[in-house]
Amino acid sequence: xxxxxxxxxxxxxxxxxxxxxxxxxxxxxxxxxxxxxxxxxxxxxxxxxxxxxxxxxxxxxxxxxxxxxxxxxxxxxxxxxxxxxxxxxxxxxxxxxxxxxxxxxxxxxxxxxxxxxxxxxxxxxxxxxxxxxxxxxxxxxxxxxxxxxxxxxxxxxxxxxxxxxxxxxxxxxxxxxxxxxxxxxxxxxxxxxxxxxxxxxxxxxxxxxxxxxxxxxxxxxxxxxxxxxxxxxxxxxxxxxxxxxxxxxxxxxxxxxxxxxxxxxxxxxxxxxxxxxxxxxxxxxxxxxxxxxxxxxxxxxxxxxxxxxxxxxxxxxxxxxxxxxxxxxxxxxxxxxxxxxxxxxxxxxxxxxxxxxx
Amino acid sequence: xxxxxxxxxxxxxxxxxxxxxxxxxxxxxxxxxxxxxxxxxxxxxxxxxxxxxxxxxxxxxxxxxxxxxxxxxxxxxxxxxxxxxxxxxxxxxxxxxxxxxxxxxxxxxxxxxxxxxxxxxxxxxxxxxxxxxxxxxxxxxxxxxxxxxxxxxxxxxxxxxxxxxxxxxxxxxxxxxxxxxxxxxxxxxxxxxxxxxxxxxxxxxxxxxxxxxxxxxxxxxxxxxxxxxxxxxxxxxxxxxxxxxxxxxxxxxxxxxxxxxxxxxxxxxxxxxxxxxxxxxxxxxxxxxxxxxxxxxxxxxxxxxxxxxxxx
Amino acid sequence: xxxxxxxxxxxxxxxxxxxxxxxxxxxxxxxxxxxxxxxxxxxxxxxxxxxxxxxxxxxxxxxxxxxxxxxxxxxxxxxxxxxxxxxxxxxxxxxxxxxxxxxxxxxxxxxxxxxxxxxxxxxxxxxxxxxxxxxxxxxxxxxxxxxxxxxxxxxxxxxxxxxxxxxxxxxxxxxxxxxxxxxxxxxxxxxxxxxxxxxxxxxxxxxxxxxxxxxxxxxxxxxxxxxxxxxxxxxxxxxxxxxxxxxxxxxxxxxxxxxxxxxxxxxxxxxxxxxxxxxxxxxxxxxxxxxxxxxxxxxxxxxxxxxxxxxxxxxxxxxxxxxxxxxx
Numbered sequence: 001x002x003x004x005x006x007x008x009x010x011x012x013x014x015x016x017x018x019x020x021x022x023x024x025x026x027x028x029x030x031x032x033x034x035x036x037x038x039x040x041x042x043x044x045x046x047x048x049x050x051x052x053x054x055x056x057x058x059x060x061x062x063x064x065x066x067x068x069x070x071x072x073x074x075x076x077x078x079x080x081x082x083x084x085x086x087x088x089x090x091x092x093x094x095x096x097x098x099x100x101x102x103x104x105x106x107x108x109x110x111x112x113x114x115x116x117x118x119x120x121x122x123x124x125x126x127x128x129x130x131x132x133x134x135x136x137x138x139x140x141x142x143x144x145x146x147x148x149x150x151x152x153x154x155x156x157x158x159x160x161x162x163x164x165x166x167x168x169x170x171x172x173x174x175x176x177x178x179x180x181x182x183x184x185x186x187x188x189x190x191x192x193x194x195x196x197x198x199x200x201x202x203x204x205x206x207x208x209x210x211x212x213x214x215x216x217x218x219x220x221x222x223x224x225x226x227x228x229x230x231x232x233x234x235x236x237x238x239x240x241x242x243x244x245x246x247x248x249x250x251x252x253x254x255x256x257x258x259x260x261x262x263x264x265x266x267x268x269x270x271x272x273x274x275x276x277x278x279x280x281x282x283x284x285x286x287x288x289x290x291x292x293x294x295x296x297x298x299x300x301x302x303x304x305x306x307x308x309x310x311x312x313x314x315x316x317x318x319x320x321x322x323x324x325x326x327x328x329x330x331x332x333x334x335x336x337x338x339x340x341x342x343x344x345x346x347x348x349x350x351x352x353x354x355x356x357x358x
Numbered sequence: 359x360x361x362x363x364x365x366x367x368x369x370x371x372x373x374x375x376x377x378x379x380x381x382x383x384x385x386x387x388x389x390x391x392x393x394x395x396x397x398x399x400x401x402x403x404x405x406x407x408x409x410x411x412x413x414x415x416x417x418x419x420x421x422x423x424x425x426x427x428x429x430x431x432x433x434x435x436x437x438x439x440x441x442x443x444x445x446x447x448x449x450x451x452x453x454x455x456x457x458x459x460x461x462x463x464x465x466x467x468x469x470x471x472x473x474x475x476x477x478x479x480x481x482x483x484x485x486x487x488x489x490x491x492x493x494x495x496x497x498x499x500x501x502x503x504x505x506x507x508x509x510x511x512x513x514x515x516x517x518x519x520x521x522x523x524x525x526x527x528x529x530x531x532x533x534x535x536x537x538x539x540x541x542x543x544x545x546x547x548x549x550x551x552x553x554x555x556x557x558x559x560x561x562x563x564x565x566x567x568x569x570x571x572x573x574x575x576x577x578x579x580x581x582x583x584x585x586x587x588x589x590x591x592x593x594x595x596x597x598x599x600x601x602x603x604x605x606x607x608x609x610x611x612x613x614x615x616x617x618x619x620x621x622x623x624x625x626x627x628x629x630x631x632x633x634x635x636x637x638x639x640x641x642x643x644x645x646x647x648x649x650x651x652x653x654x655x656x657x658x659x660x661x662x663x664x665x666x667x668x669x670x
Numbered sequence: 671x672x673x674x675x676x677x678x679x680x681x682x683x684x685x686x687x688x689x690x691x692x693x694x695x696x697x698x699x700x701x702x703x704x705x706x707x708x709x710x711x712x713x714x715x716x717x718x719x720x721x722x723x724x725x726x727x728x729x730x731x732x733x734x735x736x737x738x739x740x741x742x743x744x745x746x747x748x749x750x751x752x753x754x755x756x757x758x759x760x761x762x763x764x765x766x767x768x769x770x771x772x773x774x775x776x777x778x779x780x781x782x783x784x785x786x787x788x789x790x791x792x793x794x795x796x797x798x799x800x801x802x803x804x805x806x807x808x809x810x811x812x813x814x815x816x817x818x819x820x821x822x823x824x825x826x827x828x829x830x831x832x833x834x835x836x837x838x839x840x841x842x843x844x845x846x847x848x849x850x851x852x853x854x855x856x857x858x859x860x861x862x863x864x865x866x867x868x869x870x871x872x873x874x875x876x877x878x879x880x881x882x883x884x885x886x887x888x889x890x891x892x893x894x895x896x897x898x899x900x901x902x903x904x905x906x907x908x909x910x911x912x913x914x915x916x917x918x919x920x921x922x923x924x925x926x927x928x929x930x931x932x933x934x935x936x937x938x939x940x941x942x943x944x945x946x947x948x949x950x951x952x953x954x955x956x957x958x959x960x961x962x963x964x965x966x967x968x969x970x971x972x973x974x975x976x977x978x979x980x981x982x983x984x985x986x987x988x989x990x991x992x993x994x995x996x997x998x
Contacts, residue, residue: 025973026993034965037975177376180643184605185636188624189384282499289501293606294621306501313507320511327504335499559735561776568730569842570764570794579790583781659826660780 059343065336069329073135081114082126084133085301091116091124093319118325122315127322130303135329137304138285141215142337145222145284146277152223153230154273158266160231161238162257168235179228183221183287190217191296212299214291218284226280233276237269271348278341282334289330305330366651370644375425377640378633382421385629428637434630436623445634449616453638455525456603456615459534464600467539468546468593472586475550476577479558479585490547497544506537506610523612534611538604542596546589553585583657590657594650598642602635677748679850679882680706680729685742687721687728698724698737700906700962703981706850711876711883713897713914715890715929721906722886726852729884730767731759746850764794768843772855774835778827784838785823791845810841815871833864837871844875851876852884857892869895890933894918899987902926905962908981912988922990924967961993969994 082088090100096119103113118127160171194213241247242265250260266273289306291297297307305326312323427434436443478490513533514522521530557563558581566580603617616635623631655661687699698721706712714722727733729744731751744751746762754762771777779787788807804823811819814837827835836856843851853872857865869892876883876896885896893900894914901911902925910923921927928947935942949966961967964974973993981991 025976026971026996029964029970029972029975033972033975034970037960037965177373177380180373180377180640181380182636182639184621185381185624185632186384188621192625192627286501289503290606293503293609309501309504313503316507316511317515323504323507323511327500327508330501330504331496331499334501335495338495338499561771561773562779564732565769565771565777565839566779566790568732568763568767568769569791570760570846571790572760575790580779580781658781659783660828 056343056347058339059347062336062339062341062343065332066340069135069139069333069336072329073132073139076132077129077136080126080129080132082116082129084130084303085125087124088120088126089124091120091126093122094120094124118321121311121322127325130308131305131325131329134303134305134308134326135333137298137302138288138306138330138333141218141288141298141304142281142284142333145219145226145287146280148219148223149226149280150230150273150277153227154234154266154269156227157231157234157236158238161235161242162265164239164242171231172235175228175231178225181225183225184290186225187214187217187221187287187291188294188296190220191291212297212302214296215288215298218287218291221287222284226283229280230273230276233272234266234269237272238265241265241268271344275341275344275348278337278344281337281341285330285334285337305333363652366648370648373644374637374640378425378637379421381636382424382633383417385627385632386417386420424633428634434634436628436631445630448619448631449634449638452614452616452619453602455613456608456617457601459525459531459538459607459613459615460597460600460603462531463535463539464542464593464597466535467543468589471543471546472550472582472589474543475547476554476582476585478547478551479554479581480573480577482555487551491551494544494547497540498548500541502537502541502604502606503610505540506534506607509533509537510610525613530611534607534613537610538600538607542600545592549589549592550585553588554581557581557584587654587657590650590653594646595643598639598646601642602639676708678705678745679708679710679747680704680884681743681745681748682725682729683743683745685725685728685744686740687724687733687737688740689734690736696906697740698906699728699739701742702903702906702908703742704901704908704911706882706884708849708882709880710899711885711897713885713887713893713900714903715888715893715900716903717888720903722903723854724906725903726769726854726884726886729852730763730769764846766846766849768846768848768851770836770839770843770851770853770856772858774830774832774839774859775827777839778835780827782826783823784825784827784830788823788842788845791842795846806845810844811838813844813875814838814841815867816841831864832860833867836860836864836868840868840871840875844879847879848881850882850884852886854886855888856885857887857889865889865892872896890929902929907962908991909963910988910990910992912985912990916985916988920985920988922984922988922995923963923992924969924994925963928968961991 077084088094088100090102094100094116096117097115098119099107099113099115106113116126116128118131121127121130156171156175160168191213194217198213198216247260247264250264255263285306288297288304289309292304292306292310293313295310297310298304300307308326309323309330312319312321312326316323424434434445436445436448474490474494478487481487510522510533513520520533521527522533524530525534554577558576563576563580566576571580603615603620605617605621607613608615608618620632620635623635682702682704685699685702686697688697700721702721702725704712704714714725716722724733724737727737728739729746729751731744731754733739739752746766749758751759751762782790785804785807788810789803792803792806807823808819811817811822816822816834816837822830822834822838827838830838836859840856856872857868860868872883872885873896875881883896885893887893897914899912900914900917902909902917902923904925910917910921910926917926918930921930925947928945931945932947934944947966959978960976961970961974961979964970967974971993977993979991979993979996981989982995984990984995
């Protein structure tokens with residue numbers, strides 16, 4: 001091989017033609033050729049967080065289960081003509097797919113009657129409809145409680161992180177103390193004290209009040225106690241982002257603290273906030289079911305999955321399915337939120353992304 | 359190290375006092391009085407009773423007297439639940455019951471969770487991992503009383519192989535411990551798995567393997583030591599709650615423990631009992647958190663030595 | 671290639687390593703052929719991300735998650751590393767092969783003391799008696815120049831300096847008296863003055879023990895001080911390999927020339943500018959069948975974009991894969 005000869009354009013194309021080379025092969029590559037090659041090699045840009053989320057099997061299954069539950073709770077009651085508190089005569093403890101005497105007569109006469117897919121409960125109310133409304137209430141309760149905790153927690157956390165120094169220290173100590181108070185105690189005390197005033201308010205109506213002292217005190221307990229987790233997360237984020245340039249720029253432009261926190265910092269935490277909220281909903285649902293177990297949950301005739309399960313517990317020896325159905329739905333609901341929350345948290349964690357690459 | 363411990367203990371005591379005061383204030387902020395219901399409707403009698411038990415004094419004074427007495431072992435008498443019986447007595451009677459069940463539950467849940475979590479991490483991606491993760495996800499999704507009720511139904515009623523009432527024999531412990539420990543076990547499983555995976559991806563694990571370390575040594579000596587830290591953080595408060603009794607489990611299985619009694623006392627507004635139990639819980643909580651903190655220092659030399667260097 | 675009577679210590683033949691999920695066209699190690707004899711040092715030079723560490727992993731039979739060799743073989747003393755059973759592989763790692771990593775903080779367990787980790791490494795060799803193991807540990811520490819050895823036994827990795835940690839890594843690697851030491855960027859995390867000490871140590875150890883070394887580095891100074899043969903790697907492929915003298919004085923590949931030109935020179939006049947190679951490695955993956963360096967090469971020709979150059983012999987101890995040499 002001739003190493004010493006300088007590189008030249010003089011190429012004997014004859015010699016190379018039969019070896020599969022082309023005429024212009026040994027000419028320097030021009031910008032168009034380079035651009036063409038670069039174009040062809042451009043890799044697809046990695047998807048955003050939403051894309052990654054959907055690719056996660058965990059989060060996807062959580063989303064699907066949740067979707068089905070929402071369908072069940074929201075659309076379901078439209079498919080069944082019975083009300084959740086509608087007591088059907090002769091329908092006490094009706095077995096699934098049986099009919100009352102009155103209904104049988106209607107059927108014989110040729111009128112359509114919607115079957116009781118899961119039978120009726122002790123007071124003759126269609127059980128499937130009650131499950132659907134129960135799911136609705138449970139979802140609402142879970143979501144609202146978590147939102148309450150979110151509001152308080154995000155505010156406290158942002159404040160602690162933003163102010164820093166002694167204010168931060170005090171707030172964090174306060175958080176520690178609050179988290180050490182047993183939540184059961186607070187809920188029960190509040191509930192016991194709210195009974196009277198609520199009974200008076202109930203006369204004036206209002207659906208929120210109809211939830212009952214048990215649930216209202218639960219919301220208050222959430223506001224008082226469950227904000228700590230969210231506060232810690234938001235505080236961490238704020239501390240991290242506080243020193244970054246865009247914050248400095250915003251301050252230089254004359255933005256007030258509140259404005260900066262609201263418009264710049266919190267949106268950055270949106271992902272984490274959603275993930276933590278998602279994971280707090282099961283906690284709310286757990287607490288609500290516990291209250292129902294005590295008989296202090298949602299006020300009758302409204303029902304939540306927790307209260308339905310608690311009722312089912314009473315008659316479990318004779319009608320075990322009255323426990324199994326709400327238990328199943330409850331478990332699915334909590335599972336869905338856990339999966340979704342975990343999936344969100346993983347999607348947001350930059351480290352899990354690195355694992356996929358070599 | 360010593361100064362650190364002392365500082366932490368002082369902080370812990372402060373936290374307990376703060377919690378106690380918070381509870382005290384809450385109880386008194388709630389309208390109504392323990393004496394108002396059932397028999398005593400006459401406001402004058404109510405006022406006399408309140409004066410007798412010192413409930414008409416200013417709040418801080420009440421609190422101070424109470425704490426002073428508490429330290430000396432004087433926890434007052436139960437006002438509603440067991441009239442005029444010493445609260446301290448009641449607690450000493452019921453606490454060991456709850457503690458027994460709680461410790462037994464912890465005793466199986468923690469090792470099981472750790473080992474299964476390690477297994478899931480080691481067999482990552484294979485079917486054991488998938489199965490364990492699915493089971494753990496289910497385990498943390500089932501509400502407590504549902505689980506307890508189902509266990510009762512299955513083993514106590516349908517199969518009739520385990521006792522469901524009280525704690526007479528060692529067999530009677532099985533169902534309550536199972537019900538109490540399942541959620542913690544599944545949670546610890548997930549924690550351990552996540553922590554192990556994080557550590558196993560570290561370079562020093564690879565380096566140790568390349569020096570010829572076998573899988574067993576890698577998992578148990580190197581990976582577990584680091585992975586146990588988040589589990590400890592969870593286990594501290596968990597132990598406190600388990601020991602003071604799970605209300606649900608005690609109710610379903612008719613166990614005369616403190617958890618159930620506590621809830622009942624709250625509903626009945628038996629102030630002395632509520633206060634004593636809450637303080638006990640808070641004390642346990644901070645003590646265990648402190649213990650976990652000390653264990654952290656023992657496990658991770660980086661924290662330990664940094665502290666020492668700073669204190670010197 | 672092998673004109674010696676002895677079998678090659680290490681022979682890598684057309685090895686390709688790919689990872690799950692990466693596009694099939696860009697394996698981390700692409701058709702690499704290298705060899706190493708007894709008592710010889712081969713340096714593997716290249717920028718970050720060119721696949722050097724993956725290659726090292728392939729030699730040791732341990733690849734990151736999802737990676738596997740899809741083609742080719744790695745033969746240690748004519749035994750296929752990837753066809754061994756786990757016990758044999760473990761024995762190989764304990765006695766014959768050793769790896770020294772780049773970063774002591776990463777490669778050492780932070781929770782255990784120096785003495786504990788040394789004892790663990792020695793225990794793999796059968797030194798289980800406590801007194802004997804301790805004595806041996808102290809000897810090792812002294813051999814790598816760490817003193818006072820007694821004190822260091824009780825310390826933890828984060829309490830040592832970078833240079834001390836690197837020496838400790840070498841000591842741990844030597845615990846099993848390996849025949850082949852793979853040093854993956856041993857001077858990467860160190861200050862320049864400390865680097866020289868570590869390089870000197872490696873040289874000395876290599877001479878004393880007649881050990882072969884696969885030195886992976888992008889620091890040409892260490893390479894010049896230690897290596898007898900050099901291979902240049904880019905984009906998972908070997909672009910050029912040969913004796914150290916050939917590579918430093920008569921480089922053929924534009925990339926090699928670029929690397930040598932980019933190295934700062936002590937003898938250069940003050941104010942002289944550094945000459946980097948334009949672009950970033952791995953910025954755009956080599957599309958399909960083309961030279962992997964084409965897009966950054968100052969001499970890129972049309973054929974470079976169209977076809978992959980094969981490795982051709984350019985001298986008695988010199989091979990290169992470049993279309994320029996086809997021209998003559």
